[in-house]
Amino acid sequence: MARWQRDPGSRRRLGYLLVGVEVVALTACFFGIFLAYCLRGLLFVSVSLDAARLATWIAGISATVVCAAVAVVVGLKYLAGRTWARVVLIAANGILVGLGLFWFAVHQSRTGASADNTASLVGLLVPMVTLFPLLWPLLRFRPVQPGDAGGGP
Numbered sequence: 001m002a003r004w005q006r007d008p009g010s011r012r013r014l015g016y017l018l019v020g021v022e023v024v025a026l027t028a029c030f031f032g033i034f035l036a037y038c039l040r041g042l043l044f045v046s047v048s049l050d051a052a053r054l055a056t057w058i059a060g061i062s063a064t065v066v067c068a069a070v071a072v073v074v075g076l077k078y079l080a081g082r083t084w085a086r087v088v089l090i091a092a093n094g095i096l097v098g099l100g101l102f103w104f105a106v107h108q109s110r111t112g113a114s115a116d117n118t119a120s121l122v123g124l125l126v127p128m129v130t131l132f133p134l135l136w137p138l139l140r141f142r143p144v145q146p147g148d149a150g151g152g153p
Helices: 008-044 049-079 083-111 118-140
Strands: none
Touching: 008 049, 008 083, 008 118, 049 083, 083 118
16 A cells, blocks of 8 residues: 555645645646637627737736635645535536637637647647646545544644
């Protein structure tokens, strides 16, 4: 048996590491994907490109701060052993991977092989490298086992 399976302290530290990486990955992916969808939406409603870019950055930074705060709270609930928090983290990963894939597919179908690799990098590569590998630990790892007393320093 691995040490983290025997020792509640090791399991807790591994849980903190997983939640920290998850919060950073969710926040980074959310920022890039939200900016793309926000800019597309503002340009759809006929806002000038300069105004749309400024509004996109303001909205993107604000929404990313909120996303990071929510991810931290949900991560702490996950560490406390709440089942719904694990489901929320898994759903957030899946939604962001899906939105990134959709953005990449639409971008490639409209532009073909263009010089702009933003959709390839932020929509496809970053979520696949950061969020997709985190799905397995979220599915398998539980920071609090049913027999644990909880608490501790």
